Amino acid sequence: MKANFDAEQPAVRSVRDGHTLYIFICVNGQWTEQQYDESQPAQQVWECDYREIVADESKIDLEKVTAAPEKYLDWTDPVEKTDAEKIAELQEKNEMLTQCLMEMSEIVYA
Known part of the structure; x- marks a missing residue:
């Protein structure tokens, strides 16, 4: 999203x-002339790519945002998996590990 300001x-x-952490990102800014109404003279405005993020501080790393703010222009709050999704994922990993163990035991004890 683009935003205009009267100062950099x-x-x-x-x-x-x-x-709660409120983060305001303003990157790729430049001075431009903007005319909002035909009866008013054009104004100098600081136009930039803008993003507001409101998140729990445990879900976003402010230091990483500060280091590379342009990477967070499209950031979305991570969706936490339900208990059922977590269990299904763990069962799938368990099956895969069991299969790997069986294959390794066949190689070692063959």
């Missing part, structure tokens, strides 16, 4: 409220 903005600004 830092690439990343953050506010912490308890465990």
Whole structure:
């Protein structure tokens, strides 16, 4: 999303409220002229790619966002798996590991 400001903005600004983290990303900025109304003169504005992220601080690493903010312009909150999905995933891994163990025992004891 593009956003316009009347002053240059830092690439990343953050506010912490308890465990909630508000992150404001402004990258690829440049000064442009913008005319909002034909009866008004054009104004100089700082136009940039912009993103607001509101997330629990355990779900996003602020240091990584600060180091490479452009990578977080399309960030989405990770979806936590349900217990049933976690169990199914673990069962699948268990079956695969059992199969690998059986194949290795055939090679070793053959």
